[in-house]
Each structure stands twice: as C-alpha cells, then as structure tokens.
Amino acid sequence: MDMKKKPTILVTNDDGMFAPGIKKLISIAKKFGTVLVVAPDSPQSGQGHAVTLSQPIRLHKVNVFEDVEAYECSGTPVDCVKLAKNVLFKDRNIDLCVSGINHGSNASINILYSGTMSAAMEAALENIDSIGFSHMNYSFDADMNAAESYIEMIIAYVLEKGLSDSRLLNVNIPNLPASEIKGIRICRQSQGRWEEEFQVGTDPRGERYYWLTGKFVAEDEGTDSDLWALRNGYISIVPSKYDLTDHKAIGHLKGLEI
Amino acid sequence: MDMKKKPTILVTNDDGMFAPGIKKLISIAKKFGTVLVVAPDSPQSGQGHAVTLSQPIRLHKVNVFEDVEAYECSGTPVDCVKLAKNVLFKDRNIDLCVSGINHGSNASINILYSGTMSAAMEAALENIDSIGFSHMNYSFDADMNAAESYIEMIIAYVLEKGLSDSRLLNVNIPNLPASEIKGIRICRQSQGRWEEEFQVGTDPRGERYYWLTGKFVAEDEGTDSDLWALRNGYISIVPSKYDLTDHKAIGHLKGLEI
Numbered sequence: 001m002d003m004k005k006k007p008t009i010l011v012t013n014d015d016g017m018f019a020p021g022i023k024k025l026i027s028i029a030k031k032f033g034t035v036l037v038v039a040p041d042s043p044q045s046g047q048g049h050a051v052t053l054s055q056p057i058r059l060h061k062v063n064v065f066e067d068v069e070a071y072e073c074s075g076t077p078v079d080c081v082k083l084a085k086n087v088l089f090k091d092r093n094i095d096l097c098v099s100g101i102n103h104g105s106n107a108s109i110n111i112l113y114s115g116t117m118s119a120a121m122e123a124a125l126e127n128i129d130s131i132g133f134s135h136m137n138y139s140f141d142a143d144m145n146a147a148e149s150y151i152e153m154i155i156a157y158v159l160e161k162g163l164s165d166s167r168l169l170n171v172n173i174p175n176l177p178a179s180e181i182k183g184i185r186i187c188r189q190s191q192g193r194w195e196e197e198f199q200v201g202t203d204p205r206g207e208r209y210y211w212l213t214g215k216f217v218a219e220d221e222g223t224d225s226d227l228w229a230l231r232n233g234y235i236s237i238v239p240s241k242y243d244l245t246d247h248k249a250i251g252h253l254k255g256l257e258i
Numbered sequence: 259m260d261m262k263k264k265p266t267i268l269v270t271n272d273d274g275m276f277a278p279g280i281k282k283l284i285s286i287a288k289k290f291g292t293v294l295v296v297a298p299d300s301p302q303s304g305q306g307h308a309v310t311l312s313q314p315i316r317l318h319k320v321n322v323f324e325d326v327e328a329y330e331c332s333g334t335p336v337d338c339v340k341l342a343k344n345v346l347f348k349d350r351n352i353d354l355c356v357s358g359i360n361h362g363s364n365a366s367i368n369i370l371y372s373g374t375m376s377a378a379m380e381a382a383l384e385n386i387d388s389i390g391f392s393h394m395n396y397s398f399d400a401d402m403n404a405a406e407s408y409i410e411m412i413i414a415y416v417l418e419k420g421l422s423d424s425r426l427l428n429v430n431i432p433n434l435p436a437s438e439i440k441g442i443r444i445c446r447q448s449q450g451r452w453e454e455e456f457q458v459g460t461d462p463r464g465e466r467y468y469w470l471t472g473k474f475v476a477e478d479e480g481t482d483s484d485l486w487a488l489r490n491g492y493i494s495i496v497p498s499k500y501d502l503t504d505h506k507a508i509g510h511l512k513g514l515e516i
Binding site: 045046052055057078086161164165185194208209237239241242244246247248250253256257 | 303304306307309310312313314315317334336337343345370371384411412415419421424426427428441442443444445449451456458459461465467468469470495496497499502503504505507508510511512513515
C-alpha cells in the first residue's frame with residue numbers, strides 16, 4: 001500500500017471489548033493509522049467459524065477507546081467482520097484486519113476452534129490482509145507488553161509488503177518476558193490433538209450434564225512447526241489459508257470417479 | 259478394515275434429529291453395519307467448528323430410528339462428535355463417521371461455515387475416516403433418493419480402502435433426478451465468496467437489528483473444481499484437511515524472521 005496515506009485498520013477479537021488483549025492491540029494499531037473496532041458483546045472463545053443465521057444481530061456504538069470508532073456486536077467473531085465490512089464501514093477501504101490479542105494459544109489445530117482466527121480468516125475471505133494474534137497466557141492479567149515491539153514489527157511488515165494469496169497469518173506469542181523472547185519464526189501448523197475429558201455433573205434439578213475440558217497433546221514438534229518455535233522461545237507465524245483441499249489425496253481417490 | 263467384521267458407523271448432522279437428510283443417511287449406513295447416532299437437538303446450520311465451552315451440554319437418549327442407538331445433544335455438531343467418541347462410545351471402535359445429509363450445499367468455501375463438515379472434520383481429527391454429505395436442495399422436501407446408490411458406493415469404497423492422511427471427504431450432490439446425475443468427480447475446493455447483505459429491521463421494541471443474508475458468488479469454475487462438477491451434473495468429492503498451512507507463503511515471509 002501507499003505508506004504516505006494513513007492506513008485504516010479493523011480490530012476485532014473473540015474475548016469481547018473489555019479484554020486487555022484487544023486494548024493492547026488497539027493501542028498498537030493506533031500508531032499506524034485509523035482504527036475501527038467491532039467486537040463481540042460477550043466472550044466467544046471456541047466459536048470457530050460460526051455465523052448467526054437463525055437470529056437477528058445487534059450492534060451498539062460504544063465509547064471505550066479514545067479516538068476510536070467502536071461497536072459491540074451480539075454475534076460471533078465472524079459476524080463482527082461481516083458487519084464491519086458490509087454494513088458499518090462499507091464505504092471505507094480497510095487496509096488490514098488484526099484480531100486478538102487472544103488470551104490463550106491458537107497454535108496447531110487450535111486455529112480451527114478459535115473465534116480469533118476465524119474472524120481473521122473471514123477478513124481474508126473478504127480480500128483484506130489479516131493477522132490473528134494470540135498470547136499463550138490464558139489469564140486476563142497476562143503481561144502483553146513483552147510482545148509489543150514484535151507485534152508492531154509484524155504489522156509494519158504486512159502494511160508495507162502486503163500478504164500474498166491467502167492473506168492470513170496466525171501469530172502466537174510465548175508467555176515469556178521480553179528478554180527471553182528469542183525472535184520470530186515462520187512455521188507450518190503442527191499436528192496435535194485434544195485428549196478430551198468431559199466433566200460430568202448433576203445440576204440443581206437432578207439432570208446430568210457434560211462440560212468440555214481436556215488436555216492438548218502435541219503430536220509433532222518438527223523444527224519447522226509452530227509448537228517447536230513456541231517451545232523454544234520464538235513467536236510463531238503460520239501463513240494460513242481457507243482452501244482445505246488435500247491435493248495429495250486427489251490422486252489416491254481417482255478410483256471413485258465414475 | 260476387515261470386511262468380515264461388521265463396521266460401526268457414527269452418524270451425525272447439523273440439521274437435527276428430525277431432518278429427512280439424517281434419516282436417509284441412517285437408512286443407508288444400516289446396510290453396512292451397526293449405526294450409532296449423536297445429533298444436535300436444534301438446527302445448528304452455520305455453526306462451523308464451534309465448541310461449547312461456557313455452558314454444560316445435555317445428552318438424551320431417543321428412540322427415533324429402529325435398531326439404532328441414538329442421542330440428542332444440546333451442543334454443536336463438533337460437540338456431538340466429541341461426546342460420541344469420548345463419552346458415549348468411548349469403549350467402542352468407530353470405523354467411519356458420516357455427517358449429513360445436509361439440506362444445502364457445502365461446496366467451495368462453505369465448508370468453513372458448515373456444521374455438517376465441521377462434525378466430519380472433528381471425527382477426522384480423532385483419526386476416524388469421515389465423510390460429510392450435502393445435497394444442493396435446501397428444502398426438507400428434497401428428494402434424496404436419487405443420490406442413494408452413489409452414497410452407498412462412496413461409503414463402500416471408504417470402508418474397503420480407507421482414507422489416506424487427512425481422512426475427510428466433502429461430498430456434494432446436485433439437485434437432480436437420478437437419470438440426470440452423470441457420475442462422481444474428485445475435485446479441489448473452488449474459490450468463491452459470499453456477497454453479504456444484511457436485512458435491516460426494527461424489532462417490536464423499536465431496536466434496530468441486522469439479519470444475515472446474501473448471495474454466493476462462484477469465482478472459479480475450473481474443470482477440476484467442485485463447483486464445475488456440480489454445475490455439470492456430477493457429484494463432487496473434495497478430499498479435505500485440517501492443516502491450514504499455506505506452504506507456498508512460507509518462503510515469501512522469511513524476511514520477517516529475526
């Protein structure tokens with residue numbers, strides 16, 4: 001893009017407007033240009049690429065961030081991006097979408113479940129360069145200052161050079177003080193899986209319920225993978241895409257054609 | 259798999275237990291082996307890969323289908339698969355998961371939003387060969403008999419040969435009578451996008467609301483793509499995966515490493 005013109009940056013997340021992560025991301029984005037915010041009005045972790053079809057969605061303008069036009073949205077993170085692009089800011093050119101900073105990792109297969117990353121992917125589908133940022137500390141007290149200079153560097157790079165093809169970066173930040181972050185690695189998505197356990201309980205009316213919990217298990221820590229980078233003190237960047245075709249498998253299946 | 263042993267097939271969907279599509283899929287699956295069903299207790303279209311984190315989930319055993327153990331689940335399609343694998347049938351070996359038959363297309367980028375396909379992908383993540391079936395007629399009156407022999411053929415192939423690597427097929431069926439279905443094509447996912455429009459209205463309390471609508475626009479109909487196959491009278495099969503890495507972009511971004 002033309003760096004002489006101030007860029008317009010859309011900020012969103014899945015933790016809602018009052019999460020410290022989005023506050024930090026907005027403060028960083030403001031250094032580059034005009035910031036617009038559309039974020040969910042309630043926590044939307046684990047919403048993946050859900051959209052709201054069977055209900056109406058509400059938008060409310062809020063004055064939470066100085067010099068920033070911001071809206072709360074009753075829908076999912078993907079809804080936020082759709083409404084930003086097609087309703088609220090349909091006459092404006094959005095140069096970049098940044099989503100996060102998520103409180104918790106979205107490395108490996110967690111990109112699939114993540115509202116943060118699905119919002120970023122939706123912007124990429126709308127042809128907007130897009131970056132999802134996630135911090136490996138799940139707490140709202142996470143110290144996100146350590147990563148600030150790196151986040152700035154990544155945004156500056158994308159604004160200057162643009163993203164090719166799939167227009168989407170999945171950035172994860174290790175939970176380390178600044179002095180221990182070793183740098184940035186461009187990675188592929190690691191294999192991993194959730195070992196699910198459900199907490200089983202009985203509610204006050206005597207009905208049984210199940211509550212999702214579990215443990216993430218890394219199944220692959222090759223030195224080119226995001227989990228390896230994070231475990232070794234690096235910020236991981238996985239360029240990601242929405243074409244899910246398994247091209248390798250196409251040949252194997254030709255026997256099914258009739 | 260050993261074809262002498264009767265396979266166990268998990269059936270799920272995103273339209274709920276009373277959709278004609280799941281009834282048809284169960285009747286087909288029963289020809290092959292033991293059928294287990296876990297499906298949402300309400301329509302979950304557009305839920306993508308959402309999981310239920312902030313609420314408990316309920317399961318209720320239902321007697322809807324003859325000789326079939328079936329449960330209604332208050333969660334998302336992905337929750338259904340997680341509960342099937344890790345709670346309800348954790349001591350059983352599931353040979354195949356089939357999801358659908360969805361009432362509506364999940365070709366092209368619609369795989370991202372689809373609860374049907376996310377349920378199938380979750381099974382693939384759990385190392386279960388998995389097939390999502392979708393019919394391009396959105397109506398509950400869709401005539402799904404035309405595709406029956408093809409669905410049988412695809413299930414038989416997967417049970418016999420197994421699926422490599424990513425273990426996931428996205429099968430879409432054109433809305434045509436049997437005599438006009440030309441065959442099966444193995445395809446890649448087409449480029450496409452939604453041109454969103456939101457219906458804007460005012461509710462009975464005078465508050466404005468937005469309701470998602472819009473039109474799908476094909477942006478690529480190469481003869482190897484799913485949209486081409488469907489438009490030309492073929493059933494499309496896209497082998498799909500959950501590794502979203504854009505490997506081509508990794509090289510371009512090396513300048514960001516520090």
